[in-house]
Amino acid sequence: MSQEVSVDDRMNKLVSLCKRRGFVFQSSEIYGGLKSCYDYGPLGVELKRNVTDNWWRSMVHEREDVVGLDASIIMHPDVWKASGHLDGFSDPLVECMDCHVRFRADKAPRMEPGTEVTFRDAKKKKVTAPVLDRGYVCSDCGSPRLSEERAFNLMFSTHLGPVASEENTVYLRPETAQAMFVNFLNVQQSYRLKIPFGIAQVGKSFRNEITVRHFIFRSCEFEQMEMEFFVEPGSDDEWFEYWKKARLQWYVDLGIDPSNLRLRPHEKDELAHYAKGCSDVEYRFPWGWDELEGIANRTDYDLRKHQEASGKKLEIIDPNREDPNTGKRPFRYLPYVIEPAAGATRAVLAFLLDAYDEEPPSETRKDGRVVLRLHPRVAPIKAAVLPLIKKDENLTARARAIVKEFWGHGINSFYDEKDSIGRRYARQDEAGTPFCLTVDGQTLEEETVTIRYRDDMRQERIEVSQAVDIVRKKVMES
Numbered sequence: 041m042s043q044e045v046s047v048d049d050r051m052n053k054l055v056s057l058c059k060r061r062g063f064v065f066q067s068s069e070i071y072g073g074l075k076s077c078y079d080y081g082p083l084g085v086e087l088k089r090n091v092t093d094n095w096w097r098s099m100v101h102e103r104e105d106v107v108g109l110d111a112s113i114i115m116h117p118d119v120w121k122a123s124g125h126l127d128g129f130s131d132p133l134v135e136c137m138d139c140h141v142r143f144r145a146d147k148a149p150r151m152e153p154g155t156e157v158t159f160r161d162a163k164k165k166k167v168t169a170p171v172l173d174r175g176y177v178c179s180d181c182g183s184p185r186l187s188e189e190r191a192f193n194l195m196f197s198t199h200l201g202p203v204a205s206e207e208n209t210v211y212l213r214p215e216t217a218q219a220m221f222v223n224f225l226n227v228q229q230s231y232r233l234k235i236p237f238g239i240a241q242v243g244k245s246f247r248n249e250i251t252v253r254h255f256i257f258r259s260c261e262f263e264q265m266e267m268e269f270f271v272e273p274g275s276d277d278e279w280f281e282y283w284k285k286a287r288l289q290w291y292v293d294l295g296i297d298p299s300n301l302r303l304r305p306h307e308k309d310e311l312a313h314y315a316k317g318c319s320d321v322e323y324r325f326p327w328g329w330d331e332l333e334g335i336a337n338r339t340d341y342d343l344r345k346h347q348e349a350s351g352k353k354l355e356i357i358d359p360n361r362e363d364p365n366t367g368k369r370p371f372r373y374l375p376y377v378i379e380p381a382a383g384a385t386r387a388v389l390a391f392l393l394d395a396y397d398e399e400p401p402s403e404t405r406k407d408g409r410v411v412l413r414l415h416p417r418v419a420p421i422k423a424a425v426l427p428l429i430k431k432d433e434n435l436t437a438r439a440r441a442i443v444k445e446f447w448g449h450g451i452n453s454f455y456d457e458k459d460s461i462g463r464r465y466a467r468q469d470e471a472g473t474p475f476c477l478t479v480d481g482q483t484l485e486e487e488t489v490t491i492r493y494r495d496d497m498r499q500e501r502i503e504v505s506q507a508v509d510i511v512r513k514k515v516m517e518s
């Protein structure tokens with residue numbers, strides 16, 4: 041039985057494990073670190089790739105109706121004018137008059153107006169004041185004494201070319217979605233696609249976030265997995281329901297505890313003005329339920345805006361159907377769009393938190409252990425191959441040959457001969473490696489190895505010739 045890890049501790053313990061084992065490091069750490077920027081280390085990069093690869097597999101490779109795209113991060117500035125990002129992609133920024141932290145008004149702790157709250161002022165003196173009509177307090181010190189809200193645009197700008205002038209201003213994309221809209225006809229025509237179909241993309245996005253908290257949950261440079269699914273108006277409600285269910289199930293299939301997941305429909309006042317509906321897939325993070333992914337019915341808003349701004353028709357033309365309004369052929373229309381938009385780096389955090397477990401010492405095991413119960417498909421290393429004794433060259437040579445065989449089959453495996461076997465198992469448990477293969481004297485005599493299962497530490501003997509197949513089946517079928 042694993043012991044309950046206290047909610048407050050969980051995040052700190054995970055951050056420390058991430059550094060210790062090489063999942064995530066603070067960016068530019070030797071220079072004091074850069075706030076809200078992170079580097080993915082040897083295990084982190086594998087985990088992130090597995091998350092995005094599994095997304096790609098389920099959204100593109102295993103479907104007839106979705107294709108991929110890898111677009112440029114910097115796009116024509118008119119794209120952001122037409123999409124509304126230049127004018128409206130902003131968060132309400134507020135400054136606390138006591139601790140001078142700047143934070144997002146819409147994410148601040150809510151409190152009933154008029155409630156008396158006690159907090160420390162700039163001189164650290166305890167004071168009491170009422171919550172103002174806006175109904176929130178400083179997210180850091182709890183003070184209700186706040187500046188006016190100011191719209192703060194989240195896009196990073198830079199210049200294309202040697203002259204830093206206004207005409208040369210370009211932006212780092214704050215989402216991947218717009219590239220799917222502006223390439224809509226390119227993809228549809230070159231691939232001869234029929235509605236309904238989707239365009240999927242995985243890539244970096246950039247937002248100059250006001251409040252960066254909770255490790256990689258919210259960072260300024262992050263990775264998204266987005267898909268725009270173009271449908272005929274009228275079929276949009278059905279597809280919206282379909283994608284909500286499919287996207288929630290994806291996290292469950294990859295091992296996230298369903299009791300830590302929920303779909304939350306947006307309230308009317310939360311809904312973007314163009315959206316007909318939106319639901320978030322939320323995960324129960326240590327600080328409470330929070331967004332992992334948004335699934336929105338964006339109507340024909342984006343295509344219409346780009347059509348108007350570019351002057352290029354982005355309609356679907358169906359020569360075999362009559363326009364239901366005029367009765368004339370062909371039927372021309374702008375498709376509606378259902379968008380499942382997920383954060384890859386945010387999903388990495390959810391997978392790590394959900395997998396993190398501590399086992400206390402027991403009668404059979406005097407040391408407790410930390411184990412990452414990652415689903416084998418997302419686990420960075422699938423199998424570790426460990427010679428029992430480092431000094432025995434016959435064992436190390438055999439173990440190296442086995443690990444090479446795994447590599448030859450495209451299974452990411454790891455060879456480790458350092459320290460005692462117990463320590464090596466413990467390292468692999470912390471890395472989330474589901475299977476360890478131990479090579480010993482018996483291996484040389486009868487061509488068998490011990491396979492140890494991460495979750496229950498059970499061990500059994502298997503034929504070396506079966507090892508690749510056994511691991512592959514367990515990874516693919518679990």
Ligand code: ATP
Binds near residue numbers: 383
């Ligand atoms: P939030 O309300 O958390 O700021 P959002 O609703 O603005 O997010 P979207 O624009 O819908 O987010 O982006 C889709 C997904 O991209 C989000 O569900 C989230 O997983 C991820 N995402 C957005 N902003 C960030 C960020 N700054 N850091 C990491 N992931 C992010």
